[in-house]
Structures are given as C-alpha cells and as structure tokens.
Amino acid sequence: MAAPAHPATPPAPAPDLAALRALLDGEHAAIRDLCRTWLSDPANAPRPDLPMQEHRAQVLAWAEELADAGQTARGFPRAYGGEGQVGGAIAGFETLAFGDLSLLVKCGVQFGLFGGAVLHLGTRKHHERYLADIAALRLPGCFAMTESGHGSNVQQLATTATYDAATGEFVVATPDDAARKDYIGNAARDGRMAAVFAQLIVGGEERGVHALLVPLRDADGATLPGIRIEDCGAKLGLDGVDNGRIWFDEVRVPRDNLLDRYASVDEDGVYTSPIASSTKRFFTMLGTLIQGRVSVCGASISATKVALAIAVRHAESRRQFGPPGAPEVVLMDYRTHQRRLLPALAKVYALHFAQEDLVARLHHVFTSDAELDREKRELETLAAGLKAVATWHATATIQECREACGGMGYLKGNRFAALKADTDVFTTFEGDNTVLLQLAAKNLLTDFRDQLGELDPLGTAGFYAKQGFETVAERSAMREVLTRLADDLLPGRDDQADLTSRDVQLELLRWRADHVKSGVARRLKGGIDAGREPFDVLIDCQDHLIAAARAYVDCVVLEAFAAKIGQCADPGSRALLDRVCDLYALSTIEADRGWFQEHGRLSSTRSKAVIKAVNTLCGALRPHATALVEAFGVPEASLGDAAAVAEAKA
C-alpha cells in the first residue's frame, strides 16, 4: 500500500496549497473569490428540497441579487453596466457552477445567450435600448433558436420572419408544430422578450436564418397577442429553469427589431449584408454560440470538481474491510478506489488548464478589432471539441463518484442527485456532443486542406511520400516487429521510466492526432474520388471523424497542461502537478492502447508498462488526493450533506 516514489526523481518538497489554488484560479482569482463568498452564504446553498415552482422563484431571486451586485454581466461593455471582461465573466460563471446549476443555467440564458445575441448580433441602437436592462435583469429574455423538429440542424429552422414593406414590420410565424420553439429557457415563466431565430423573407426572397427581437409578455407578465407559450414542465434536472415552448401567430415587430450586425433590411425592403456568402453569414452568426459552449465546458469542469471533492472526502473517512484483526481500511487506500477517482481527478486538472487557454483565446478574439479568421476557426474547433470531452467527462466522473460513495451518495441531500440530473443535459445542449465532434473534425480537415494547398509540388510529393511510408510501415508491421524485438528480447527495456517523459507522452498523442486526421482525410478523398455520394462517404467515416476530433482534443489538453506546470512558482506544487500530468497523459494513452498497438506505436510490452505506470502513479498521488481537491476551493456549502457526514465520522 506504500506509495512508491516517482522512479527517477528526487523527493520533491511538499506542495503549497495556496500556491496551487493561486495557479488554478489564475488571473481572475478575485472574481472567483467574490463568487465563492456569495456561494458560502447558507441562504445561497443548493436547496434539493424545493418543489419546481418554488425552485424557479428562488432561482430568479438569486439571479436578481447577483445582477444587483454586478456579478452577472462582466462580459458586457462598460457603457451598459458591464466590464468588457469576457474572461472574467466566464471565470465567474465557472465558479457559480459549484452551486445550484439551475441558477447557473438561468444566468447563462439571460446574460450569455439572450444578452450575447443582442450584444453580438445587434448594433448600437439595440445595445443602447436593451443592454443595461438585460444586465440588470429588468428585461428577462430568451434565446429562441431550437425548434421541436430542428435541434442541431439550425439551417433548417422553419419559423419565418417576413418583411412587410407596407408597414415596415416583420411578421413572425410558426408554420406548424415541428417549428414551435422548444426547450427555451426563461420562456415558461419570466421571459419578456426573445431573440428569435427565423428564416428571413424579404421581397419574397429567402435570406436564411437571422435573429430578431420579439416581445413575449407585457410588464405585468401577461402573454402578448399572437404569442402562445406552453410550459415544458418537469425535466430530468434543472427544475429551477422555466423552459417552455413558443408559437408565433403572425406576430408583427418593427423593422428595427432585426439584429442587424451582419444583415439589414431598409425601409423599402432592400436586404444588404457586409458578408456576401450566405453560408459564411450563417456561420458568422452562429459564432456567437461559441461563448455558450465555452461557458458550459467550464461549468461541467466545476461540477466534476464538486463531485470529486465529495468522493475523495468520503474515501478518506469511510472504512470498509481490512486485514484480520486490524482496523478497517479507508476506501482511498484501495487500488480499485484510486483507479476510480485519481485518473478522473488528473483529467479534471488537465481540462481546467485547457479551458483556461480556451477562455484566453475567446477573450482575445472577442475583444480584438482585427479579423482573426484563422484564430476564430481554431477557437470554434477547440470550443466544440473541449465542450464535448469535458461534458462527457463530467457525466462519467459524477456517476463514478456517486457509486464510490455507496448508499450515502444516493441520498438527495448529497448533491449527486442534482449534479447528475443537472449536468446530464450539458452533453446535448449548446450543441450535441456527437455533432460538435464532427464539426471539430471537419474544421481540422479544413486546416489540413490549407496545409496541403500551401505546399509546393515537391513539398506535396514529400508529404504524400511520408504518409505512404507510414502506411506501408504500418501494414508490413516491420517497424513494430523490430520495436518489439528490441523491447521484448533485450533485458531492462520494459521499465516505466521513459513513459513519464513528457516528450514521449506528447509525441504519442501528437502522432495519433496527426495520423487519425490524415487517415480520415484519405478515406474521405478516396470515397469521393471513387464517385460515391459525399454524404454516404461522410456517414461511413463518422466514427473515424469523431476519433480524429477526440485525438486532437486529448493532444491539445496535454499541451495546455504541460505548458502550465512551468508557470507554477512553488516547486512542491510543480512536482505534484508533474505527476498529475503524467497520470492524465498515461491514463489517456492506456484508454486507447488498442489503437497505439494497432499502429505500431506501443509494443505489447510497452503497452503493459503503461498500465503499470498508471497504477504506480495512482499510488504516488494517493497521499495528495485531499490536497488536490482542496485546491479547487469548492465552498463547503456546495458540498452538501455528504461532506458533513464524512466530517462527523472522521
């Protein structure tokens, strides 16, 4: 049970918890602490006992309190009650995610989606008219994009907004039930206005999906004429959010209500847009969704931290079984338990740092005046991929933590009920994960095409030759045969030492990312060259595309983590993070060791050594499990009853 020391490194100084927390909190530490203070007030702790309607009322009251305190609209320009602080806004949002997730999503809808649509798709007149009221929650609003019949495929939305030049108005209509707006947050109870996404029709011509502002309720909360709203009712989770369905019966709104940053219609019904291509215009508008994805990604990481903090505390106090005649052993001492919790914990660290990078890129793109087309595409790719990976990690880890807490984890007071139910939808909203990974993969292939295009004929030939070589090497398996003979027949080559070399880890993940990407590119090209329907070829390659996106994300996450360690001033924390990073890298490689062997990148002996190295690292990190979760700074009030029970028993 003793934790073996890290093979080739001298004993490191003890990590300094404050330094570790400071590194994690990063530049927005003050905002995070402000948010922690608010969450630590018992009046703001999650309330699993509240029935739905009371929960909704409580969530609105909390959101108003936060808005009054200026904590919810940091991303808005200073002129309209904000701080022009995209990064700070997300840091606050991430921290708020330690608490009641209905409150988080309510704020996300109001300030992120609705406010974001007005800010990013609207122009000065909209900003002046609405932003301050949105920031102060005097104008609660909705982001009405999804329809019952059209979720991921936004381009096919069926709601229409037809310009009537005679009156200078848009007529918004829901043609059938499949086109009703569905699952719309803030719609069932509180929303006064909605940013509605509809097919714009001007002078009889269809112009594609655009957003416009449509009032829903009057100042007294009564639904306006032509608007029909239905409550979605109870959901699997997030019961404090009032999701609803909206139908528009020829609702007329003034021409000015079109959010006209990327397209406008003049009095006479002439449509103009600074973006000539309608496809490009559409994707530019959708770009505003990126902030939502980045926010959900950060929130899922925070929720995972809460679950791990509870589970580690439980594992350090709960005793079961043990050697005959001796006291029972705490769960954390069991290898099975370490295996359940510690690789997941390492991955949360890795995701945390990758998210920090992502937020920095977002802040840069959204606050810069330059065009930054390439940066925008990279941002979109990473946001889509990381959101998918982080939210699935949340689902899996929260479940694992619940089970690791046994019967106690099943009681409603212990946060797992809420964490499970509330985060569940993260995998399918703000973009379904499976769709997002394909989006990310397609972006990666665009990069790839650029790369090919930039090469001169000689370079191109060399590029293909290299690809060809890899393939031949793989098929003939000769390289692996040689590696295996060297690895397996020479003494002393099955040690774990170089597996903890960051360069070796990075090389393995980078090679996989490149290889999967070029493999799927070849398959797509081959299928299309052979004259097959592109859509059929795409479907054949779907799982390959998803593998490409995942491999890319794993690689970027490791790079982000590795880069961050060097920035830590405290040598003890640095040494600890180094091992956490090893555990992330090696458990990621372990999970796909079938692939690495198939492609001659791990011999069977090396593959087994990866498993052993993960076990060794679990043992080495086990004494630091508590420090690692305490560094997250989850407020006690967010840990629920399980924490109290564990404390009482400790």
Added chain:
Amino acid sequence: MAAPAHPATPPAPAPDLAALRALLDGEHAAIRDLCRTWLSDPANAPRPDLPMQEHRAQVLAWAEELADAGQTARGFPRAYGGEGQVGGAIAGFETLAFGDLSLLVKCGVQFGLFGGAVLHLGTRKHHERYLADIAALRLPGCFAMTESGHGSNVQQLATTATYDAATGEFVVATPDDAARKDYIGNAARDGRMAAVFAQLIVGGEERGVHALLVPLRDADGATLPGIRIEDCGAKLGLDGVDNGRIWFDEVRVPRDNLLDRYASVDEDGVYTSPIASSTKRFFTMLGTLIQGRVSVCGASISATKVALAIAVRHAESRRQFGPPGAPEVVLMDYRTHQRRLLPALAKVYALHFAQEDLVARLHHVFTSDAELDREKRELETLAAGLKAVATWHATATIQECREACGGMGYLKGNRFAALKADTDVFTTFEGDNTVLLQLAAKNLLTDFRDQLGELDPLGTAGFYAKQGFETVAERSAMREVLTRLADDLLPGRDDQADLTSRDVQLELLRWRADHVKSGVARRLKGGIDAGREPFDVLIDCQDHLIAAARAYVDCVVLEAFAAKIGQCADPGSRALLDRVCDLYALSTIEADRGWFQEHGRLSSTRSKAVIKAVNTLCGALRPHATALVEAFGVPEASLGDAAAVAEAKA
C-alpha cells in the same frame, strides 16, 4: 448506407417476431404476459408527476393490488400462498421492471428480501406464523442488514442481539450511530416487522451475525417502544420506496424470533448449529442474498430494454441533416447512432439469455434437496458477476439512450429521468459491484485451487509447464511476430470472415478468461510466497481480480447466448440472433482489443478487422433494430411520452 449482407451466408428468411418474442419469454411466457397486461392498464403506468408521499402511497396500493392478485409471492411454497416457483417469480419480477421501479423495489424488499429471509433463514414455525401474511402484504416488513458504518462488510455489523436466559428473550441493541440500520426499504412508513441482522451473543460468547425478527410498529402503524425510526427522506431516485433508519434501544423479542435454520439457541442458552464452521455458517446465511442479486440483475436488463425501445423508436422517426436538396435522414441511418445503440442492444440480448441460465440454476439449487455445494458456489459466482456487469450496462446504456434522444430525452415525461435515477442504485445495492466482482474472482480462484489440487504430480507439472510456455511465448512475442508476419504480409489475410466464426469468438474469450485468472493466481501466490502481507498483496492485485471476473462473465454470457440460438425454431430469427451474437462477441473483443494484442491473441491487422466487422454488423442489423426491440414486448404504457411524440411525428 446500404446494409452489406453477412459475408459468407446466404440471405436468411425474415425473422418471425412472434417466434423471437417466444424465445425471449421462455418457459414463463404466461407469467410475463400476465404482468404485461397489468402494466398496460393506464392506472398502473409510471407517474413521474407524483410528489414523494403520494408516490409512496401509490406504490403501496399497487403492491397490495398485485399481492391480492397472487402475483408477488410465486417463489413461496404453495402451503403459504405461493407456487414454489422460483423461476416464475423472477420472470414476473423482471417484467414488472418495465414499469415503475419504485414498485419493483418495494416488492423486492417485501417478498424477496423480507419474505426470503423468513423463508430461507427461518424454520417451519416462522413459515406457519408469517409467510401467508407476508405473501398477502398483511405484514409489511424490512430486511434490516446494512448499517451506516457497515455496508459491504456485513461480518462487521455492530448491532447486537444478546440472549437473556432468565427471560428467554433476545435483547436487540444499537450501540452507536454507526450501527443504526440505514437505507432500509419499507422502514420509514409501512414496515411492521424487520428481519434484523445482528451479532448474536449467547452466554457471553459472540457467535457472529444472525438474523432475528423484530416487530417495529403496531397494527395502527405506531412505532413500538424501544424502536426509533427516521425517514431517509428524498433520494436520487426510487422515491416511492420509504427508506429509513432504525435504532434499537434494548428491544426484547422472544427466543422463537431467531431465524434458526442454521443456528438455534435453546431455553437454557445453549447455542447449536448444523454448520460447524462459523465462517461457513455466515456465508450460508448470506447465500439467501443470491436471489436478490439475480432479481436486480434481471430488473436492470429490463430497464435497459425500455431505454433501448424508446431510443430506437426515436431514432427511426427523428430526422436531422442529410444530403443537399434531399429530405433529412433518420438518426438510425447514421453510423454514429448505430454505434451508440446497436452494440448495447446486442449485449442486452446476450445478458438476457445469460440471465435465463442463471435463473434456471437458481431454481435448481433452491428447489433441490441435494447439497449441491459446487453448484451453489458457481451460482454465487455467476450471480455476483452478472449482476455487476448487467447493472453497469444498464447505467451506461440508459445514459447513452437519453443522449441519443436529445432535448426530448431530458423531459421528465419520457421515462429517462426515472430510468436513470431509479436504476442508479442498482450498481451499489444488493452488493456493491466492485465488491461483487472481487467476490466472484475469489470464487474463481477457489475453483482454480481445486483444479490444481485434483491434478496428479505429473498433471500439475504439465499444467505449470503449459502456463510457463504461455508466459514465455508472450514475453518473447515470437508467436505474435509469426502471426503478424503471416497476417500482414500474406495477401487476403485481413478479411473479417473468420471473426464471425462462433468458435473463434469463444476461443478468444475463453483464452482471456483462463489467462487472466491464472495470471492473477500466480501474482497472488508469488506475493504471498515472498512473505508479503496477504491483504497488501490482494490490494495490489485488485484491478487484476476485477479483470478476471469481468473476463469470466463475458465468456459465460457468450456461451449462454450461443447455446440459446440453436433452440430457436424459426430460421429467420435464428439467423438474426446469430448476427446479434456476433455483434455482442466482437464489440466485447473490440472493447478489450488492447489486451488481446498485448497477449498476442490479435495482431494489429486482425484488431483493426474487428473494428471493421463491428461496423459491418451494425449496418447489417440496422434494418432489424425495430424488430429487435419490439421482441422485448415492453408495454406501450411503459414507454412514456417519448414514444407518443415519436409516433406523432412518424
């Protein structure tokens, strides 16, 4: 997108749905249909809208109705209101699991656990006094084993039952809060009596854990003197079950209340038992838990069927994206969607047949008068292993199905909320899965020791020599090198044809099960021979033990499935099941292809061929997805709103 035909087989006749259903329903089809009829009554459909207290009342009313109809105690002897039908009882229980799972668990507690304790641990006097009342639900009872401080480690329970010879009574006491009975179903509201597991103390001597009957409430429902009961309150799921905590303050019960099948105390306080070893006695008593595990296993398979039935129906009606200018494509046509649902569906078929086998073994052991020690141990091993694998499969598949239904799957009316929340605890109750897999592995090693013991010296040597050869062969990797060279350099050896040979599949899974088992046996023996503490050695090998149990279960499940196909009279269904079985086998091998390569059982080329074969099979089974889930016979009323929505759109 066209489904490629199964390589080397001629086109099979279309499957006959009725024949497939009949095969699945097996010998207890009539009982299953009776239960389906009951579930199809709208009054008996799940009610996601009910608040906790109303839900509890509804569940009790339903259970009483079922008891009146004689549907709940088929496992009891005929003399006491039952049918002596262990297999039939479980078939009914499995079918009931299509509906409200709180009702299921309530019935499981009353008729399975409480009734089972009286039946299996008690003697004639208990049967005569209580069984008929238990069967009719006139005597609602509890199974009070788990304590706050002692869940899995039952041997360390701290509640005491001390015999007082002066009065001829047992004094039941809760020494501290860690010893309070916890999470006890039926305790908070309805239970009148409990089978209490306590350390028996007779004449000052500790005799280990025994069960005795302790009245909890009087006929009016008032708690009796000395009993304190607290409501566990709201839980993550199963809110219709009234779980509670119980403390005993020196509660006196007559000597006759000891369930004395395996140990009795006479008037003068002399303790006798037909089983000399106290350890063996303890495990014999715990043997009564097996039926609970088998029941939970079956219930988890049924819940998984419900989720898949909803998700497949949704996937066949929901359209998203498609080729330009053409109608959108149904989700089921996407490879990613097939990959999400079809291997999980194949596994449910496999688990269904394995469960059928398990129930037959249970019925045999529990209704036979013979000793059947070996059969009992095998039963315990399989029940523990299959329960763990099936309940984890339920958790993973229900989650996957929820996500595959997008936003619609998140609405509370659509059963996923309940399926997720209610089945969640299946992985940790009736034995925590991680503990159960270790129990199964230890049993397997006992078999292994027997096998070693039975070999003559020459045989033993031969056995070890064989083991030694495998190890050397593996380390030198020469065999794999040769396989790879043969596979990879010769033309035409990377086809998928022989992967669909059942013998090849069975051989791969059997070899893995044997190899992992003997590997962990060697490690355990090596560690102990080297003088290390056995407990430490065990902890080092924990993940290896769990791998051994999983490999064993995978193998037994494939064997059960393969054996069943031949019994199907309809050629079309047989051909279909053959492919479903291929998909189960190959997706199981695919999931552990890292291991198969590490151990030289799959070359890299063959490993890739496994992935391709799984894709091919997904395509081949795709047209049959609806038939495969309809064969489960899940009543419409159990499918919730999602089914209705899908129908409306279709």
